[in-house]
Structures are given as C-alpha cells and as structure tokens.
Amino acid sequence: MAARAGGHSQAAMNGMKEKVLTLDTMNPCVRRVEYAVRGPIVLRALELEQDLRQGVKKPFTEIIHANLGDAQAMGQKTITFFRQVLALCVHPDLLNSPHFPEDTKRRAERILQACGGHSLGAYTFSAGIRLFREDVAQYIEQRDGGIPSDPNNIFLSTGASDAIMTVLKLLVAGEGRSRTGVLIPIPQYPLYSAVLAEFNAVQVDYYLDEDRAWALDIAELQRALHEARGHCTPRALCIINPGNPTGQVQTRECIEAVIRFAFEERLFLLADEVYQDNVYADGSRFHSFKKVLMEMGPPYSTQQELASFHSISKGYMGECGFRGGYVEVVNMDPKVQQQMQKLMSVRLCPPVPGQAVLSMVVSPPAPSDPSFEQFQAERQAVLAELAAKAKLTEQVFNEAPGIRCNPVQGAMYSFPRVQLPARAVQRAQELGLAPDMFFCLRLLEETGICVVPGSGFGQREGTYHFRMTILPPMEKLRPLLEKLSQFHAKFTRDFS
Amino acid sequence: MAARAGGHSQAAMNGMKEKVLTLDTMNPCVRRVEYAVRGPIVLRALELEQDLRQGVKKPFTEIIHANLGDAQAMGQKTITFFRQVLALCVHPDLLNSPHFPEDTKRRAERILQACGGHSLGAYTFSAGIRLFREDVAQYIEQRDGGIPSDPNNIFLSTGASDAIMTVLKLLVAGEGRSRTGVLIPIPQYPLYSAVLAEFNAVQVDYYLDEDRAWALDIAELQRALHEARGHCTPRALCIINPGNPTGQVQTRECIEAVIRFAFEERLFLLADEVYQDNVYADGSRFHSFKKVLMEMGPPYSTQQELASFHSISKGYMGECGFRGGYVEVVNMDPKVQQQMQKLMSVRLCPPVPGQAVLSMVVSPPAPSDPSFEQFQAERQAVLAELAAKAKLTEQVFNEAPGIRCNPVQGAMYSFPRVQLPARAVQRAQELGLAPDMFFCLRLLEETGICVVPGSGFGQREGTYHFRMTILPPMEKLRPLLEKLSQFHAKFTRDFS
Structure with missing residues (x-):
C-alpha cells in the first residue's frame, strides 16, 4: 500500500492521473505466473544477441538457444512430404505442377x-x-x-x-x-x-x-x-x-x-x-x-x-x-x-x-505411396540422430566431475544435477538469485550458452540442475557439452 | 442439489463411482459462458447438413451458413500474392520455380x-x-x-x-x-x-x-x-x-x-x-x-x-x-x-x-512490384462487392413489411429488427425459447438458412433481431434475402 500511495502522489505531483491498470490493480493471479522456459534468462540471451549483431565484443560469437525444444530453430530439416502438401493446400494452383508427387496432390485435395x-x-x-x-x-x-x-x-x-x-x-x-x-x-x-x-x-x-x-x-x-x-x-x-x-x-x-x-x-x-x-x-x-x-x-x-x-x-x-x-x-x-x-x-x-x-x-504416407521412401528415410534420420545425441549428452556430462546426468530415455532434454560450491550459493543469495539461476546466468554471459535453471522446473531443496535440449546438431552438440562441462569446472574453482 | 444426490445414488446402484468432473463440480464460470455465434442453432445446422448428406428429404437442398463472418467459406477468393508467398515459405524449394513473380520470392525470403x-x-x-x-x-x-x-x-x-x-x-x-x-x-x-x-x-x-x-x-x-x-x-x-x-x-x-x-x-x-x-x-x-x-x-x-x-x-x-x-x-x-x-x-x-x-x-505489394496490379484488382473487387451487398441487404430487408434494417455502413453483417406476432412470442415462451431463437430455428428448419438470433448479441427488451452476414456471393444473396423476407411474412401469417 505504501508503494501505491507513493506512486499516486508522485503522479499527482506531475499532474498525471494514476493509471487504471497497474501492478497493484491488475489481475493478481497473472502476477503470480512464472514461466522459466521463456523467463529472465531468455530475455538476457536476446539482449546479448542484439549486442553481438551490433558488433559488441563478447567472449563468444553466437548465442546457443538450448533452452527450448525448438527443433527447426536448431537446424533440424523439415519433412518434405508435409511441406509439399502444405504448399499445395495454401496455393492450389500448384496442383497442376508436375513437380509434386502424385500422393502429395491426392493428400492436398x-x-x-x-x-x-x-x-x-x-x-x-x-x-x-x-x-x-x-x-x-x-x-x-x-x-x-x-x-x-x-x-x-x-x-x-x-x-x-x-x-x-x-x-x-x-x-x-x-x-x-x-x-x-x-x-x-x-x-x-x-x-x-x-x-x-x-x-x-x-x-x-x-x-x-x-x-x-x-x-x-x-x-x-x-x-x-x-x-x-x-x-x-x-x-x-x-x-x-x-x-x-x-x-x-x-x-x-x-x-x-x-x-x-x-x-x-x-x-x-x-x-x-x-x-x-x-x-x-x-x-x-x-x-x-x-x-x-x-x-x-x-x-x-x-x-x-x-x-x-x-x-x-x-x-x-x-x-x-x-x-x-x-x-x-x-x-x-x-x-x-x-x-x-x-x-x-x-x-x-x-x-x-x-x-x-x-x-x-497421424496418417503419414503408406508403403505403397510414392512419397513413402523419402518420408521414412527423413523420419528415421531425425530419430536416429536424436537417440545418438541423447546418449552422447548423458556420457559427456557424466564424465565431468560435479555433474551427474540420468539417462535421457526419451523426450528432448537432459536435466543434469550440478554441484555448486558453497561460496557460489552464498553469492547467489546475496544477489537475490536462485543458485542455479546464478550459475546459468554466468554460463550465458561467459559462453553464450542459454539453458534453463532447475529452479524453474522445481527440484528438491539443496539440489541444483539445469535443463538443456539435446537438439543442437551433432557437430555442435559435443563441443557444446564439453564447453559447458569446462565452464562448470572453472565456476567450481572460481568459487572454492 | 437434489439432482446431484439423485445422480449419485443412481451411480452407486450401478456400482459406478460418480465422476470427478460433472456439471455440478466443474468450473462454474465456464458453465455460465454463452457463445451464440456457434450456439445451439449452429449445432442444429450441422445436424441438418449431415441429414442432407445422408439423403434425408428436406424442404431445401443446402444449408446456408450466414451465421459467421467466414468469407472464404462463402466462396470469397483468396488474394493470390498472399498465397504465393505462403507457398514459397512453407516449401522453400519452390524459390527455384519460374512460376512465381520475383517480388513474391523476395517477400518469402x-x-x-x-x-x-x-x-x-x-x-x-x-x-x-x-x-x-x-x-x-x-x-x-x-x-x-x-x-x-x-x-x-x-x-x-x-x-x-x-x-x-x-x-x-x-x-x-x-x-x-x-x-x-x-x-x-x-x-x-x-x-x-x-x-x-x-x-x-x-x-x-x-x-x-x-x-x-x-x-x-x-x-x-x-x-x-x-x-x-x-x-x-x-x-x-x-x-x-x-x-x-x-x-x-x-x-x-x-x-x-x-x-x-x-x-x-x-x-x-x-x-x-x-x-x-x-x-x-x-x-x-x-x-x-x-x-x-x-x-x-x-x-x-x-x-x-x-x-x-x-x-x-x-x-x-x-x-x-x-x-x-x-x-x-x-x-x-x-x-x-x-x-x-x-x-x-x-x-x-x-x-x-x-x-x-x-x-x-500490413505491408502489401507496392506500386512498383510485379504483383501490385493483380493484388490491387483482387482487393478492390472484394471490397466493391461487399459494398454492393451491404446496400442490397439494407434495401431488400426494408422492402419487407415487419422488417427494418439500419444501413450497413461497415463490417460484414446486417442486424435487422423483426416484428414477431404475439402468438409466436407466446409459443416461444411455452417452449422455453427466446422469441427470436424460435423464429431463427423455424427459419433454419424450413429454408436451410442459418442466422443468429438477436438474443445472442443482446437487444432492448421486447425487440427482436437476427444477425446475418452479407458475405454470400451476389448471385446467392438476393434470393437469400428474398427467401428470408418471404419466410418472415409466412411466419407472421401463421401466428396471427
């Protein structure tokens, strides 16, 4: 109430009415909403990206958005059949084109x-x-x-x-x-x-x-x-x-x-x-x-x-x-x-x-369809690579002291547990941050890697995690995992 | 409460637990929601449509969905430029096709x-x-x-x-x-x-x-x-x-x-x-x-x-x-x-x-773009026809005794006021229906025309209206308006 009254008199002094819709008067349920996957760390990543674009010097050359399960943003190819049919649907003049397999046309129709x-x-x-x-x-x-x-x-x-x-x-x-x-x-x-x-x-x-x-x-x-x-x-x-x-x-x-x-x-x-x-x-x-x-x-x-x-x-x-x-x-x-x-x-x-x-x-090409073979090959390639990336993630993380990662049996993320030194936890508390948020923010500022702190998903008191997608392309994923592990080692040294 | 207790014992007799989520236990705010534009009259129209498809004899051969502002469903053509660019966006292989104007490719890129x-x-x-x-x-x-x-x-x-x-x-x-x-x-x-x-x-x-x-x-x-x-x-x-x-x-x-x-x-x-x-x-x-x-x-x-x-x-x-x-x-x-x-x-x-x-x-082709002329022609054609249909609607309705329609200055609907005979109002009340809902239901059952009763939008006590889109193609709109006016005259006779 003090803040509100203060705001009011401030506004009054400036000859301004207080706004109808303020933090004090807005829907209190909406105020309580938190959504870590697109929270403060992601907004900071966007700022850093803008800095890079404007030529500001950073210890990295790109932001890696490993915070979201966004496969195509990470370079995953689209499935040709789906996109051919969609093109025919949005622009049916193409139904006369000889460049589309017959089953894509049937499907679009x-x-x-x-x-x-x-x-x-x-x-x-x-x-x-x-x-x-x-x-x-x-x-x-x-x-x-x-x-x-x-x-x-x-x-x-x-x-x-x-x-x-x-x-x-x-x-x-x-x-x-x-x-x-x-x-x-x-x-x-x-x-x-x-x-x-x-x-x-x-x-x-x-x-x-x-x-x-x-x-x-x-x-x-x-x-x-x-x-x-x-x-x-x-x-x-x-x-x-x-x-x-x-x-x-x-x-x-x-x-x-x-x-x-x-x-x-x-x-x-x-x-x-x-x-x-x-x-x-x-x-x-x-x-x-x-x-x-x-x-x-x-x-x-x-x-x-x-x-x-x-x-x-x-x-x-x-x-x-x-x-x-x-x-x-x-x-x-x-x-x-x-x-x-x-x-x-x-x-x-x-x-x-x-x-x-x-x-x-839910109803992809059947074995008798002209598009079947390519569809099947594209589908298998993505799933096989995801399986390899799941394995690699678990393996690299578990080689790092202070990081422990459960097997990624499915989905698109690892959620490794990280040990954070007591001094880092203390420093985070001084800054009013969750310790793993502090860790992830430092990671972002120093390496350009954007992951989401475990506190955004919930975790047992006193344990710390982060969520990282396994979606980056294979050739980027291994260096990424190693960079992350090395950063954790450095972070641990810095705060011990 | 009686209903609920009844439901419970019924369920118990059948060896069934009562469901967790029932009308009694669900979100009461959601229960209070009403949305006339897709309300009971539209559901009835869908049923009638299914009947027609299955060969059931009706006094009409098609349902005319004049309840919703859905231009393309009513046969309005798409704007070529938008759809060409979309096709290129969903299936970028087409960027190599010679069949797309150069500005659609620039835009897609x-x-x-x-x-x-x-x-x-x-x-x-x-x-x-x-x-x-x-x-x-x-x-x-x-x-x-x-x-x-x-x-x-x-x-x-x-x-x-x-x-x-x-x-x-x-x-x-x-x-x-x-x-x-x-x-x-x-x-x-x-x-x-x-x-x-x-x-x-x-x-x-x-x-x-x-x-x-x-x-x-x-x-x-x-x-x-x-x-x-x-x-x-x-x-x-x-x-x-x-x-x-x-x-x-x-x-x-x-x-x-x-x-x-x-x-x-x-x-x-x-x-x-x-x-x-x-x-x-x-x-x-x-x-x-x-x-x-x-x-x-x-x-x-x-x-x-x-x-x-x-x-x-x-x-x-x-x-x-x-x-x-x-x-x-x-x-x-x-x-x-x-x-x-x-x-x-x-x-x-x-x-x-x-x-x-x-x-x-918000940023259509400019006069210097190859697509400009066609875009402009398509845009003008739609808007000119809508203007003509707005005028026609007002005119035909105002020629009908007992219907009064304000000018359709803009948007996509007419909202004419209809006089309903006292006996029809009484009959509606016996059926537990709003009088204009009763009118619109009869209209639908007898002519296949689906419009939304004014009670779904709100109106002064004792006045009755319906909303009808002006979107049907010109060649269908005039007979539609006339059929509706004739039905109103017949309805008035039937209940007087």
Missing part, C-alpha cells in the same frame, strides 16, 4: 475437400475438422493395438498447451479448502505451474525420484495427496510421459499403479504424452495411458476419467510454429464434454494449417 | 530470414516476430497520418479474440463490489460476454441507439456506468467500431466524446477495430481510436490507456483459418506490459503462418 470453401483460410468446427479428428482416432487405435477411439472424443487444439489449459480450466472450482488442487510432478514442465497460478488453483507437488532415473513413486504421490487434503481439494493428477524435463520413460507397471491410485483417490488424470515418438533408450517403450487403462478392464476402463495430449511440435517433425495438437478424453461426463466444446468455440477454431499438419502426422 | 532456422516451423518470440511487429507499427503510422507507433507496443496474437482475452484477463481483479466491471455495447459481439463470464468479471451493458443507426450515446454510457458503480468497479470500456453486429461506423466526434468520457471516468479503453478495412457507406470513414486519441493532445494523448485490436480474418482477405491478429497498447504501464508479455509466453507463440499473413496484410 483430401484436406481441401474437408475445409470450408475448400480453403485453409476458412474457420473450421471448433473442435477441428471432422475428417482430421477421424484420422487422429484411427492413429490412436493403431498405436494402441486396436483399442477403439471415438472421433467425438478428440478435440484439436492450438498446440498441446492450449488443450491442457482447456481441460485444467474445466477442473478449477471452489474457494478455501474446496479449492481445486492439481498434482504435478517436480521437476515439471512450467506450463503447469504457470496455468495453475493463472487459474488460481492449488499446485500440489509430488517429487520424482532422481536416484531411480526420475521414476514416479506411488508412495510419494500418497504423501503429496494426503498433505494437500488439509488445505485444498485435490481433483486432478498430471503426468508427463516421456518426462519433460527429466527424459524419463514410465514403465507399464508404473502406469498401472498410477491409474489404480487415481481411481482409488478419485482424481481426473491428465497424461501429457507429447513426446510419445521420442523414446531412445534400449528397454524403454512408450505405453499410452489410454491403452493401459483400457487393458486393465472394468472398473478402470469404464470409469477412470482421462485426458491425453499430443502435439505436432515434437516427435520427428518439430512443427512448433504451426501450433497444432489434440486431446483425447476418455470417460468424460458427456455434459462436461459439451461444456468443453462450448468453451473452445469462443476461441473459434485452432489454426487450420496446424490442423492439416496434424492430419498428416 | 524476407519472412524466412526472420524465422528461427529460416522456417515457419520454429517457435517465435512470444509477442511475435520482431520484423513483423515493425511492419505493423509502420502500417499504423501510415494509417494514422504519421502518428508514431512503437513496435514494442505491438503484440501479435492468435486472431484478435486471443488478444482481447489477454488484455481483459489483465484487467480482472477483486471480489464483491471491487470486482472488475467492463462496459460493453448492446448489441455486442458475444466474445465479450463469453469471456467476461469465463473470467468472472461483471458485464455492464450500454445500449446502442437503434433509431440513430446504432450510434453510441454518451448519456447512455453515463447511465450504465453510474448504475454499475453500486455493485462492481467498472474499469474498462469496450468499443466495437465498425460495429459487430450493428454495421455502424462511428464518427470522429463520437470517438472524441468516448475518449473524454473514458478519461474522466478512469476507464481502460479497448477498441475492437477488426473491420477497419470494411467501410462502405458514403460519408462514413474509419477513424482509429489511436489517431483520435493522439490528435486530442495532452492529457488524453499522454495518459489515456488504450488497446486497439486488428485481425487478418476480416477486411478483404478473410484469412480466418490462419488465426492472425495483433493488439497495439498505448499508455500502458510498462510494468503491466511486461506482465502481459509474460502471460503470452506461457502460450509460447502465435501460429507463424498467421504471423506471416499479417506481415503481408
């Missing part, structure tokens, strides 16, 4: 037929174009060994984030002790903490077990739930599998246990499965929550509520800029499903080019 | 240079690509006769709706009598009422004056504000100009008076100006709130907070499916602006193809 006015420029049904929702349902059936999927339960979205927000928004209700609590893993992808703050829901943390390669532990879920019940009403449980930022891939047994837990404790399940195509480690395999749930049979298969999310931004295509994704809901109350439909309709529809890409991702 | 990894598939800065924000600022400067615009005050968005939601979200705060109130016109575009319900803000209605072609009346603003002050804290005023659904274009004098009012009463101004290119009537001209505000000089130009919204979905291009738009903020507290930036970053970034289209819309 199929997409345009499904669009209003045969154009990507028309609005679609709010849940997305019906044909594409059918494509998604078919993809899910195939993925899950024939377990049926109903297109009416598929809602296309503006990237997975948008769909996650929509489902969480439905779940938020109550005041005081009846306020909705949502269990999220720690470390988490900070979309979850940001959205829960924005929606004024209670974030309930359950810690993943770093000593078991970030596995999920049911006893820890129990602990988190029971402690939360004193001050809120936990109603949902979020799972990220494969894990972001952990890279962990859950076993089938673990998923079964989670489903049993959610059922017993009456929690709505949200399964963030956007990295389902990104599984690298020997012995790891992606199991969808939907499949496991259905195979467990009644009462789970008939009663447990589940929303599963997928995206075109990850996998082998990395089409982040198109903002496409979907959610499949299972066992959702049909009346709530109508409400969800209504809520989405206020936003009119997801971007149609993203819908079109999604339709291709 | 400029766009790709500004993208991460030179691809539309990379994420962008959350407020949009810097270069495009500079393009928008330049467009605004030109539009407003040289008044400066700062790219840092431009935020690109997923259509204008997304930006409107973001700004409103910042403004929402308080409980009880300090709860944020937002003044919106009646009739309004139902995005506003839907979002205010979703955000739990108080909707404060001010009525436009149907007898003066839906002009805004300052005395009515005063009335609405003073009545609202008893039970909430009005903090923002929304203006839609050109008007949706009214088609009214505000005079410069009116805009000045609104700005003075907002300043005196300390209201944040939201100017929805997505139809700024759609002005048809002789004597009508678009004046941007930003320009008028700046020309009024201090204290208005230096203090009045304003957010102005624009979109690629309307105008002459109608690229709705790409979901592109922007907001320019003026005199916003810089610290709040940072908060807005942060909030947008949680959604990562607006779709990049939409950003690219926006960059072209």
Whole structure:
C-alpha cells in the first residue's frame, strides 16, 4: 500500500492521473505466473544477441538457444512430404505442377475437400475438422493395438498447451479448502505451474525420484495427496510421459499403479504424452495411458476419467510454429464434454494449417505411396540422430566431475544435477538469485550458452540442475557439452 | 442439489463411482459462458447438413451458413500474392520455380530470414516476430497520418479474440463490489460476454441507439456506468467500431466524446477495430481510436490507456483459418506490459503462418512490384462487392413489411429488427425459447438458412433481431434475402 500511495502522489505531483491498470490493480493471479522456459534468462540471451549483431565484443560469437525444444530453430530439416502438401493446400494452383508427387496432390485435395470453401483460410468446427479428428482416432487405435477411439472424443487444439489449459480450466472450482488442487510432478514442465497460478488453483507437488532415473513413486504421490487434503481439494493428477524435463520413460507397471491410485483417490488424470515418438533408450517403450487403462478392464476402463495430449511440435517433425495438437478424453461426463466444446468455440477454431499438419502426422504416407521412401528415410534420420545425441549428452556430462546426468530415455532434454560450491550459493543469495539461476546466468554471459535453471522446473531443496535440449546438431552438440562441462569446472574453482 | 444426490445414488446402484468432473463440480464460470455465434442453432445446422448428406428429404437442398463472418467459406477468393508467398515459405524449394513473380520470392525470403532456422516451423518470440511487429507499427503510422507507433507496443496474437482475452484477463481483479466491471455495447459481439463470464468479471451493458443507426450515446454510457458503480468497479470500456453486429461506423466526434468520457471516468479503453478495412457507406470513414486519441493532445494523448485490436480474418482477405491478429497498447504501464508479455509466453507463440499473413496484410505489394496490379484488382473487387451487398441487404430487408434494417455502413453483417406476432412470442415462451431463437430455428428448419438470433448479441427488451452476414456471393444473396423476407411474412401469417 505504501508503494501505491507513493506512486499516486508522485503522479499527482506531475499532474498525471494514476493509471487504471497497474501492478497493484491488475489481475493478481497473472502476477503470480512464472514461466522459466521463456523467463529472465531468455530475455538476457536476446539482449546479448542484439549486442553481438551490433558488433559488441563478447567472449563468444553466437548465442546457443538450448533452452527450448525448438527443433527447426536448431537446424533440424523439415519433412518434405508435409511441406509439399502444405504448399499445395495454401496455393492450389500448384496442383497442376508436375513437380509434386502424385500422393502429395491426392493428400492436398483430401484436406481441401474437408475445409470450408475448400480453403485453409476458412474457420473450421471448433473442435477441428471432422475428417482430421477421424484420422487422429484411427492413429490412436493403431498405436494402441486396436483399442477403439471415438472421433467425438478428440478435440484439436492450438498446440498441446492450449488443450491442457482447456481441460485444467474445466477442473478449477471452489474457494478455501474446496479449492481445486492439481498434482504435478517436480521437476515439471512450467506450463503447469504457470496455468495453475493463472487459474488460481492449488499446485500440489509430488517429487520424482532422481536416484531411480526420475521414476514416479506411488508412495510419494500418497504423501503429496494426503498433505494437500488439509488445505485444498485435490481433483486432478498430471503426468508427463516421456518426462519433460527429466527424459524419463514410465514403465507399464508404473502406469498401472498410477491409474489404480487415481481411481482409488478419485482424481481426473491428465497424461501429457507429447513426446510419445521420442523414446531412445534400449528397454524403454512408450505405453499410452489410454491403452493401459483400457487393458486393465472394468472398473478402470469404464470409469477412470482421462485426458491425453499430443502435439505436432515434437516427435520427428518439430512443427512448433504451426501450433497444432489434440486431446483425447476418455470417460468424460458427456455434459462436461459439451461444456468443453462450448468453451473452445469462443476461441473459434485452432489454426487450420496446424490442423492439416496434424492430419498428416497421424496418417503419414503408406508403403505403397510414392512419397513413402523419402518420408521414412527423413523420419528415421531425425530419430536416429536424436537417440545418438541423447546418449552422447548423458556420457559427456557424466564424465565431468560435479555433474551427474540420468539417462535421457526419451523426450528432448537432459536435466543434469550440478554441484555448486558453497561460496557460489552464498553469492547467489546475496544477489537475490536462485543458485542455479546464478550459475546459468554466468554460463550465458561467459559462453553464450542459454539453458534453463532447475529452479524453474522445481527440484528438491539443496539440489541444483539445469535443463538443456539435446537438439543442437551433432557437430555442435559435443563441443557444446564439453564447453559447458569446462565452464562448470572453472565456476567450481572460481568459487572454492 | 437434489439432482446431484439423485445422480449419485443412481451411480452407486450401478456400482459406478460418480465422476470427478460433472456439471455440478466443474468450473462454474465456464458453465455460465454463452457463445451464440456457434450456439445451439449452429449445432442444429450441422445436424441438418449431415441429414442432407445422408439423403434425408428436406424442404431445401443446402444449408446456408450466414451465421459467421467466414468469407472464404462463402466462396470469397483468396488474394493470390498472399498465397504465393505462403507457398514459397512453407516449401522453400519452390524459390527455384519460374512460376512465381520475383517480388513474391523476395517477400518469402524476407519472412524466412526472420524465422528461427529460416522456417515457419520454429517457435517465435512470444509477442511475435520482431520484423513483423515493425511492419505493423509502420502500417499504423501510415494509417494514422504519421502518428508514431512503437513496435514494442505491438503484440501479435492468435486472431484478435486471443488478444482481447489477454488484455481483459489483465484487467480482472477483486471480489464483491471491487470486482472488475467492463462496459460493453448492446448489441455486442458475444466474445465479450463469453469471456467476461469465463473470467468472472461483471458485464455492464450500454445500449446502442437503434433509431440513430446504432450510434453510441454518451448519456447512455453515463447511465450504465453510474448504475454499475453500486455493485462492481467498472474499469474498462469496450468499443466495437465498425460495429459487430450493428454495421455502424462511428464518427470522429463520437470517438472524441468516448475518449473524454473514458478519461474522466478512469476507464481502460479497448477498441475492437477488426473491420477497419470494411467501410462502405458514403460519408462514413474509419477513424482509429489511436489517431483520435493522439490528435486530442495532452492529457488524453499522454495518459489515456488504450488497446486497439486488428485481425487478418476480416477486411478483404478473410484469412480466418490462419488465426492472425495483433493488439497495439498505448499508455500502458510498462510494468503491466511486461506482465502481459509474460502471460503470452506461457502460450509460447502465435501460429507463424498467421504471423506471416499479417506481415503481408500490413505491408502489401507496392506500386512498383510485379504483383501490385493483380493484388490491387483482387482487393478492390472484394471490397466493391461487399459494398454492393451491404446496400442490397439494407434495401431488400426494408422492402419487407415487419422488417427494418439500419444501413450497413461497415463490417460484414446486417442486424435487422423483426416484428414477431404475439402468438409466436407466446409459443416461444411455452417452449422455453427466446422469441427470436424460435423464429431463427423455424427459419433454419424450413429454408436451410442459418442466422443468429438477436438474443445472442443482446437487444432492448421486447425487440427482436437476427444477425446475418452479407458475405454470400451476389448471385446467392438476393434470393437469400428474398427467401428470408418471404419466410418472415409466412411466419407472421401463421401466428396471427
């Protein structure tokens, strides 16, 4: 209040009215939002980049944005089939060109037929174009060994984030002790903490077990739930599998246990499965929550509520800029499903080019199609390189004293733990910074490498981490990992 | 509560647990949301369409979706330049093709240079690509006769709706009598009422004056504000100009008076100006709130907070499916602006193809460019036809007894008033329907014409309207208008 009154008199002295919208008067929930992946460290990286462009001397020549899972920004090639079909869709005059394989034309015509006015420029049904929702349902059936999927339960979205927000928004209700609590893993992808703050829901943390390669532990879920019940009403449980930022891939047994837990404790399940195509480690395999749930049979298969999310931004295509994704809901109350439909309709529809890409991702060229061979080769090349980079990352980090990195079984990130010397921790505290933020800022200033401090994802008290994507091209990744390890060694010397 | 208990015991009898997420337990704000433009009448239209496809006999052969401002769905042609450049951007191999004008290639290269990894598939800065924000600022400067615009005050968005939601979200705060109130016109575009319900803000209605072609009346603003002050804290005023659904274009004098009012009463101004290119009537001209505000000089130009919204979905291009738009903020507290930036970053970034289209819309081919002539011809053709359709609509409706239609000065809709016989009103009430909903449903069932009842936009008690787009192609529009007028005459006979 002192600050506000001060601001007011200051404004008055200048003959200015105080603004209507200030930090004091704005939405307090929005003020509480934090989103580390694009937080202060990224803004600083942008400033440094501008400095470099203007010729300011730095101890490095470029900024390496290893903070975000943005494959194409890191130089990953696009999948030719997807882009050929898109070009035909946005500019159908090209359908007469001899330079496009016959199946790309067939595909483009199929997409345009499904669009209003045969154009990507028309609005679609709010849940997305019906044909594409059918494509998604078919993809899910195939993925899950024939377990049926109903297109009416598929809602296309503006990237997975948008769909996650929509489902969480439905779940938020109550005041005081009846306020909705949502269990999220720690470390988490900070979309979850940001959205829960924005929606004024209670974030309930359950810690993943770093000593078991970030596995999920049911006893820890129990602990988190029971402690939360004193001050809120936990109603949902979020799972990220494969894990972001952990890279962990859950076993089938673990998923079964989670489903049993959610059922017993009456929690709505949200399964963030956007990295389902990104599984690298020997012995790891992606199991969808939907499949496991259905195979467990009644009462789970008939009663447990589940929303599963997928995206075109990850996998082998990395089409982040198109903002496409979907959610499949299972066992959702049909009346709530109508409400969800209504809520989405206020936003009119997801971007149609993203819908079109999604339709291709879930239904790529078949072996008999002219584009099949090239598609398959491009897809395999990306996934094989990602697997090699996952391995290399783990290996180089674990060779460095003071850095310990769990295997990157899947997804697109390593989340190594770093030892920070006591004097560095103290110095950070003097500066009002989280110790790993201090480390990452120094790393950025001295090497141009931009990674995100573990404090942005959450971690056990007294441990320090950072998240780094494995996406840089192979020839850049090894020097990058070594530079980072060397910086850590120097940092440790400087502060000991 | 009875229903809930009933549901519970029913579930128990079947050995089922009650669902976690039900109408009773879900977010009550979402339940209260209504969005007429895609409401029950549109869902019914989709059902009828499916019936037709399956060969069910109806008194019509097609559904005419006159409910939505969706130009390309109605057959409007795309602008060749935009689509050529987009094709080059999504599939840069085409840059070697001889079939694209040289300026489309230059433009595509400029766009790709500004993208991460030179691809539309990379994420962008959350407020949009810097270069495009500079393009928008330049467009605004030109539009407003040289008044400066700062790219840092431009935020690109997923259509204008997304930006409107973001700004409103910042403004929402308080409980009880300090709860944020937002003044919106009646009739309004139902995005506003839907979002205010979703955000739990108080909707404060001010009525436009149907007898003066839906002009805004300052005395009515005063009335609405003073009545609202008893039970909430009005903090923002929304203006839609050109008007949706009214088609009214505000005079410069009116805009000045609104700005003075907002300043005196300390209201944040939201100017929805997505139809700024759609002005048809002789004597009508678009004046941007930003320009008028700046020309009024201090204290208005230096203090009045304003957010102005624009979109690629309307105008002459109608690229709705790409979901592109922007907001320019003026005199916003810089610290709040940072908060807005942060909030947008949680959604990562607006779709990049939409950003690219926006960059072209605000910076179309210049007279010296090879594409200029065709671009200009296509643009003029669309706008000239829209102007003719606006006139025709007004004329045909006003020839019909019992229908009265204000001039469609701008935007894309007519909002005629219809007289409904007392017996029809009574019958509607028996069915639990708004009388104009009853009228529109009958219209749909008997003619296949889908329009939106005035009750979805708001109207003075005891008056009835519907909104219909002027977008159907000329050769369809006249028979459509006549069919609608005839149906109204028959409806009047049937119920008198």
